[in-house]
Amino acid sequence: MTQKPHILLVDDERSIRDPLTSFLTKNGYRVTAAADAESARRTLNSSAIDMLILDIMMPGEDGLSLCRHVREKGEMPVILLTARSEETDRIVGLEMGADDYVVKPFSPRELVARIKTILRRAGAGAARETAPPTRAFLFADWALNTDDWTLTGADGVAIPLSTADYRLLIAFLERPRQVLTRDQLLDLTQGREANPFDRAIDNQISRLRRKIEPDPKSPSLIKTVWGGGYMLSADVTRS
Known part of the structure; x- marks a missing residue:
């Protein structure tokens, strides 16, 4: 597209x-x-x-x-x-x-x-504005290294992330405790608008939850805000 x-x-x-x-x-x-x-x-x-x-x-x-x-x-x-x-x-x-x-x-x-x-x-559209360089994001029991896209838990085990996983997680980490709609998430991660039947973000959220949530069926990090979208309910530290 x-x-x-x-x-x-x-x-x-x-x-x-x-x-x-x-x-x-x-x-x-x-x-x-x-x-x-x-x-x-x-x-x-x-x-x-x-x-x-x-x-x-x-x-x-x-x-x-x-x-x-x-x-x-x-x-x-x-x-x-x-x-x-x-x-x-x-x-x-x-x-x-x-x-x-x-x-x-x-x-x-x-x-x-x-x-x-x-x-x-x-060169807009090919390279978007980026935040000031951040080497790592720390949230809950996780650390995301932005140099090599390594997501590491408290046990020291690295979790593999796809490109879609990484972009979605970065969108949340740069906007903690802020409700983001599906349209905003698609814009931030893929640079496009949603159509009425587009559930791409919902599917990506489910995959990411399976990787970072203690209980993906009862998520405590990426919460659903009914009628609004999704929100990362954790404090984030940059380093």
Whole structure:
């Protein structure tokens, strides 16, 4: 399955946000829309995002502050949406590390052309943003070594992990005690969306539980949150 670049669009104006979401989706992108910086931060924390398209002027936390936050975390591409009167903010945004800006009102086709150029340059979709290097995750009675994907129990015995096991476990370890939906887990582990009958994540959860749970039939580490998804109910230490 071809992985579509995942774009987070942040704009408080619904008259811009909704039609632009539709246009970008029709042009082959996966789009998550947010009306403010708070919602955007939640999405950034729970989903694998390839590019941020960000309005500068928003109520509450503005786009420049969110841009600064994103740039402190990594090199995710950022395009700013600005008004003609915001020249100083555009300059500040570029100095903060934004990759480009588009002045309102703008042509959606022009925006798509800029997205393609920046994603091609950044290689998004082939290599996602990663957290700062972590050599090991410690949780419950387990230690996961990220150098060689070795999962070791308290008895010192190493448990083999498949690629799917490792990606799923990392998604939980980077977000302990946070409820993750099936859609979010598919996005984080496979870069795709679920369909209504997709049970791939449920099957992967069952396999992982058999490897790490004291009693897979009554799981205490990876818990099911009815109507929500799954959650790792353990404290995690990085080393």
